Amino acid sequence: MFVTFEGIEGSGKSTALNALTGALRAGGERVFVTREPGGCDLGLALRALLLDARKGPLAPRAELFLFLADRAQHVAHAIRPALEAGEVVFCDRFTDSTLAYQGYARGIDMAELRRLNAMATENLAPDLTLLFDLPVETGLARAAHRNRVEGTIESEGRFDAEKTAFHQKVRDGYLRLAAGEPARFVIIDASAPADAVVRQCRMALAERAGRRA
Numbered sequence: 001m002f003v004t005f006e007g008i009e010g011s012g013k014s015t016a017l018n019a020l021t022g023a024l025r026a027g028g029e030r031v032f033v034t035r036e037p038g039g040c041d042l043g044l045a046l047r048a049l050l051l052d053a054r055k056g057p058l059a060p061r062a063e064l065f066l067f068l069a070d071r072a073q074h075v076a077h078a079i080r081p082a083l084e085a086g087e088v089v090f091c092d093r094f095t096d097s098t099l100a101y102q103g104y105a106r107g108i109d110m111a112e113l114r115r116l117n118a119m120a121t122e123n124l125a126p127d128l129t130l131l132f133d134l135p136v137e138t139g140l141a142r143a144a145h146r147n148r149v150e151g152t153i154e155s156e157g158r159f160d161a162e163k164t165a166f167h168q169k170v171r172d173g174y175l176r177l178a179a180g181e182p183a184r185f186v187i188i189d190a191s192a193p194a195d196a197v198v199r200q201c202r203m204a205l206a207e208r209a210g211r212r213a
Contacts, residue, residue: 001088001089001127001128001208001209002079002083002089002091002124002125002126002127002128003088003089003090003091003126003127003128003129003130003205004090004091004092004093004094004095004096004126004128004129004130005017005090005091005092005093005129005130005132006093006094006096006097006100006129006130006131006132006174007131007132007133007134007139007174007188007190008132008134008136008139008167008170008171008174009139009140009142009143009159009160009167010134010138010139010140010141010142010143010144010146011132011133011134011139011142011190012132012134012142012190012194012197013092013130013132013190014035014092015194016130016132016188016194016197016198016201017033017090017092018033019194019198020090020198020201020202020205021033021090023198023202024088024205029088030085030086030087030088031087031088031089031090032078032082032087032088032089032090033090033092034074034078034079034082034089034090034091034092035091035092035093036067036070036071036074036091036092036093036094036097037050037051037066037067037070037074038070039070039074039078039079039091040070040073040074040077040078042069042070042073042074043070043073043074046066046067046069046070047070049066050063050066050067050070050158051158051159052158055158058158060102060106060107060108061108063102063106064098064102064106064108064113064116067097067098067102068098068116068117068119068120069120071094071095071098071117071120071121072119072120072121075120075121075122075124079091079124080124091126094126094129095117095121095125096129096131096174096177098113098116098117099113099114099117099173099177100170100173100174100177101159101170101173103173104169104170104172104173104176105162105166105167105169105170105173125184126184127184127208128184128186128204128205128208129178129181129184129185129186130185130186130188130201130204131174131175131177131178131185131186131187131188132188132190132197133171133174133175133187133188133189133190134189134190134191135191136164136167136168136171137164138191139167139190140160140164140167143160144160175187186200186204186208188200188201188204
């Protein structure tokens with residue numbers, strides 16, 4: 001099963017992913033955990049360029065093609081091999097991030113983005129997408145706290161620095177994507193306490209696994 005974790009900055013998706021991974025591995029599941037950007041050697045090199053605000057501004061299409069280059073390599077050398085080996089794959093961000101950020105927020109044509117995503121992934125799509133949703137102001141406050149604590153490029157500083165209106169467009173875009181594909185998306189109330197968020201994720205995963213069986 002291929003499961004993606006999506007949401008605005010500070011939504012807690014990475015924390016929930018780690019907790020869910022631990023729970024599944026404790027139950028004997030083989031889980032491959034990865035992320036975008038940075039899920040392969042090329043992605044690690046691109047991650048600093050894409051996320052570190054100190055690297056200077058990026059033109060929207062330059063940003064897009066860097067993400068797509070990472071994704072093509074990531075799918076070919078990490079995600080597909082893990083799926084073919086029978087592992088559950090958890091990915092922190094995937095194609096929906098491109099649609100939400102570069103499409104709905106940056107204004108690049110959605111049809112063009114879908115075509116480029118399909119090319120980069122060779123039409124690979126998630127079985128389940130967990131969308132961590134919460135008010136923009138709450139997410140940005142969490143992200144600011146995270147950045148102060150971490151103080152590294154591992155944060156999404158370039159995107160954290162965008163204006164509130166940008167992040168609202170991203171959130172609205174995600175919700176429109178979820179409304180358009182209700183069979184794939186499950187919206188997680190990310191404003192709930194952490195243990196409740198993980199319970200929501202486990203229920204969604206169990207329901208999807210049962211449906212596939």
